[in-house]
Amino acid sequence: MSESLQELLNRLAPLIVDGSPHAQALGLALDGLGPARATMRAPYREDLIGDPETKVMHGGVVTALLDHACGVAAFSGLGAKETPATLDLRIDYMRPAEPGKDIIAEAECIRAHGLIAFVRATAHDGDESDPVATASAAFMVTRPSQQAAERVKRAIETGELS
Amino acid sequence: MSEALIETLLKAPYVAKFGIYFERKGDELTGVLPYGEHLVGNPLVPALHGGAVGAFMEVVASGALLASQRLVRLPKPIDVAVDYLRPARPIDVYARAVIGRSGARVANVRVEAWQGRREAPVATLHGHFLIKQQPVDA
Numbered sequence: 191m192s193e194s195l196q197e198l199l200n201r202l203a204p205l206i207v208d209g210s211p212h213a214q215a216l217g218l219a220l221d222g223l224g225p226a227r228a229t230m231r232a233p234y235r236e237d238l239i240g241d242p243e244t245k246v247m248h249g250g251v252v253t254a255l256l257d258h259a260c261g262v263a264a265f266s267g268l269g270a271k272e273t274p275a276t277l278d279l280r281i282d283y284m285r286p287a288e289p290g291k292d293i294i295a296e297a298e299c300i301r302a303h304g305l306i307a308f309v310r311a312t313a314h315d316g317d318e319s320d321p322v323a324t325a326s327a328a329f330m331v332t333r334p335s336q337q338a339a340e341r342v343k344r345a346i347e348t349g350e351l352s
Numbered sequence: 353m354s355e356a357l358i359e360t361l362l363k364a365p366y367v368a369k370f371g372i373y374f375e376r377k378g379d380e381l382t383g384v385l386p387y388g389e390h391l392v393g394n395p396l397v398p399a400l401h402g403g404a405v406g407a408f409m410e411v412v413a414s415g416a417l418l419a420s421q422r423l424v425r426l427p428k429p430i431d432v433a434v435d436y437l438r439p440a441r442p443i444d445v446y447a448r449a450v451i452g453r454s455g456a457r458v459a460n461v462r463v464e465a466w467q468g469r470r471e472a473p474v475a476t477l478h479g480h481f482l483i484k485q486q487p488v489d490a
Binding site: 209210211212213214215236237238239240241242243247248249250251253254255256257258261273275276277278279280281282283286332334335338339341342 | 360363364365366367369389390391392393394395396397399400401402403404406407408410411425426428429430431432433434435436439
């Protein structure tokens with residue numbers, strides 16, 4: 191029996207944050223991972239404040255959270271083989287996130303074909319109908335991402351990667 | 353120029369955490385994002401995180417707006433569109449902004465980020481920012 195996509199995703203889930211130093215630095219967390227979709231969270235942290243007057247987290251945290259969640263949804267949408275690179279990411283900042291609240295990003299890969307994936311995402315701080323930001327992104331499996339996947343495959347085969 | 357606000361921008365915990373700084377020549381400003389392992393998005397390529405590069409370009413856009421005029425608060429992003437042109441390698445990133453138009457309340461800004469060669473940008477940003485001008489008579 192070959193492994194189902196969901197089983198593969200479950201196995202890879204711990205790497206979504208742990209495999210990315212920047213995601214770790216921001217304290218991102220994976221809340222949900224399914225075929226062509228991902229939910230990620232940026233816990234509120236004082237060391238990530240962008241405007242000391244309002245105590246609102248920096249827009250860059252929302253940018254990184256959305257980029258990461260969209261990338262994971264694209265990765266899943268493309269069959270969870272190679273990690274695709276972001277081609278473009280467009281973000282609309284609807285309102286500032288509330289200080290003290292976590293930001294949650296829900297990303298869905300609406301189309302994946304061949305090497306390309308299109309993703310839509312919403313970021314909110316508790317109420318999905320009142321978004322902090324929305325995003326639209328395109329991803330592609332590039333030559334460097336294919337080479338990286340090859341290296342991982344070889345390392346697993348030769349037992350160099352435990 | 354809004355010197356005090358440029359200080360506020362650079363001292364904000366997020367910006368200070370990643371060590372972003374500006375090199376200034378009059379109203380011209382170049383942002384520097386010093387390389388650190390915590391910026392890496394995908395260690396297998398290896399490439400810097402798209403979110404880190406995008407956020408850095410947002411900071412440079414704000415810095416350029418503050419360096420060019422007297423504002424009373426930090427610019428707030430309305431929307432940004434980031435194009436990723438090349439994998440950002442694990443070295444420093446630089447960025448410079450061009451202000452397309454800066455009106456009374458909204459500014460249109462383009463940013464280009466590069467590493468080794470200025471002519472080979474790794475990413476570009478195009479965005480709109482909400483600004484608040486200091487009253488002329490103040």
